[in-house]
Amino acid sequence: MSLLDDVNEPADLDRLTRDQLGLLASEIREFLVEAVCRRGGHLGPNLGVVELTLALHRVFRSPHDRIVFDTGHQAYVHKLLTGRRERFGGLRGRGGLSGYPRRAESPHDLVENSHASTALSYAEGLARAYALDGVGRTVVAVIGDGALTGGLAWEALNNLATSPGRVVVVLNDNGRSYAPTVGGLAAHLGRRQGDDDGPGLFEALGLDYLGPVDGHDVAQVEAALHAARTADRSVVVHCVTRKGYGHPPSEADEADRLHAVGVVDPRTGQPTSAPGRTWTDALSDELVAIGADHPDLVAVSAAMLGPTGLAAFGARYPDRTVDVGIAEQHAVTSAAGLALGGKHPVVAVYATFLNRAVDQVLLDVALHRLPVTLVLDRAGITGPDGPSHHGMWDLALLGAVPGLRVAAPRDEATLREELREAVADQDGPTVLRFPKARVGDEIPALYRTGGIDVLRTAAAAPVLLVAVGAMAAPALHAADLLAEAGVECTVVDPRWVRPVNPALTAFAADHALVVTVEDGIRDGGVGSAVALALADAAVGAPVRALGLPTAFIPHGERAGLLAEHGLDPPGICAAVLHEVSTLPADLDLRMRARTQTPLSPLPG
Secondary structure, three states: OOOHHHOOOHHHHHHOOHHHHHHHHHHHHHHHHHHHHHHOEEOHHHHOOHHHHHHHHHHOOOOOOEEEEEOHHHOHHHHHHOOOHHHHHHOOOOOOOOOOOOOOOOOOOOOOOOOOOOHHHHHHHHHHHHHHHOOOOOEEEEEEOOHHHOHHHHHHHHHHOOOOOOEEEEEEEOOEOOOEOOOHHHHHHHHHOOOOOOOOHHHHOOOEEEEEEEOOOHHHHHHHHHHHHOOOOOEEEEEEOOOOOOOHHHHHOOOOOOOEEOOEOOOOOOEOOOOOOEHHHHHHHHHHHHHHHOOOEEEEEOOOOOOOOOHHHHHHOHHHEEEOOOOHHHHHHHHHHHHHOOOEEEEEEEHHHHHHHHHHHHHHHHHHOOOOEEEEEOEEOOOOOOOOOOEOOHHHHHOOOOOOEEEOOOOHHHHHHHHHHHHHOOOOOEEEEOOOOEOOOOOOOOEEEOOEEEEEOOOOOOEEEEEOHHHHHHHHHHHHHHHHOOOOEEEEEOOEEEOOOOHHHHHHHOOOEEEEEEEEEOOOOHHHHHHHHHHHOOOOOOEEEEEEOOOOOOOOOHHHHHHHOOOOHHHHHHHHHHHHHOOOOOHHHHHHHHOOOOOOOOOO
């Protein structure tokens, strides 16, 4: 029987000898490689924190002592040590183990944290509350050096020095977030690993500092944590680790140490099947091509050049590529500065991470009508990363920003076209959004009129289906199902979905029912905006908005989650049939009397 078989809770670690802890660390790595490569998930970050996590659970008594992980993708070992080994078979699947800490899974998970740079603020507030109540519980925040590039972490450090609460800050310094850590902080931490024994940055802020210690030596980490536990103020324990440690394919991966993988061969780290072309791949290729035509274009990343498709542009145009670290707010306002200086910045971030910089989009970019293009990867339902990573809020949030235009391409051809339109726009901010998925087949338009692409039309069609971006393919499939059921539809792609194109009201006026289909939240989304635009234009056709609920949707496969919320072809068809059933009985005759031919192109 393996040692891991006998570890069901942190207290089980107390009886292990030093030699047994080393064997257990090896078993944990073997387990993680097999489990994560079989299901997909975050591999490199967790291989790097095995000994560190063992030490944490031997020194502190979770859940009495509170351990907060930043970011939560380095918590797989924590999950193993707190009784969840058997659930790794369903890792990141619907109803299975989350890839991040999750309160519903275990009392050992306090914060459902998967956005970087937040743990220190959680910890400071929690420790302050315990100090006010005289509660003797230690608060530990585990943060990677990459997450310290975010401004929120420094706001928390500034307050920790004077807070009545005490926090043990465990700094997991592996020199990386996805890619190598950038900026002055990385240089400072590098000096601390050398011969620099003088006062450092953390001491200057009023914090104690211990280290650096070898994060792969359980005894060293334990000794430092014991000292930190008895300190009379907040202390930073600097642990030096290697991302992907102990797995040769991870350690050899220069891009990101196999940070996050799909289903791969555990021996090689290579995909077990040929991956299809993704929206990110399409963006990457087109941005490089546009860079040759637009010498003013500057690409900006928040520590994710590779995942957002900017790496190829960076390789071709290194002087015009900026990685600001995990600092979305700075990325957007820095882009505003670039625009003020005569450049056209393209800021590529995950849609969920732009939520952190909405104020900067609103008041630093849009207020000044600056030509900044935001590229939102992973928009809509992302799938296995769960509620904090679904990019479902952007259409609603950005719809409230004056002068900002949002494009939602339906295929690779329209992505290329709309990206070029965005980069050519010098009148204000633009946004391009697309999902985490394969890009799919091209969907040609029958014709374009008033800036709107008509994808399907029929004489006297009572229903207008307005498809937002990648929802065009399921909407067209749904239209086929509806035709089989005796209900014809016109299907259009507005291309630029916010604000609502006035030409869309002309289409709506020739239909008895308008149904919008989007993979964002319904509340304040494109459908809501279309309904308001039709009301303002005195168009009487009712609008049914199909989209996601205003809720935190759990992790699972993207296709399954969309189907669960009625955004697959059968779901769209069923919703339209229900709405049609509520329309007047003589609708078909009135529609036929109005027109016997398909809609003709509008001027412009």
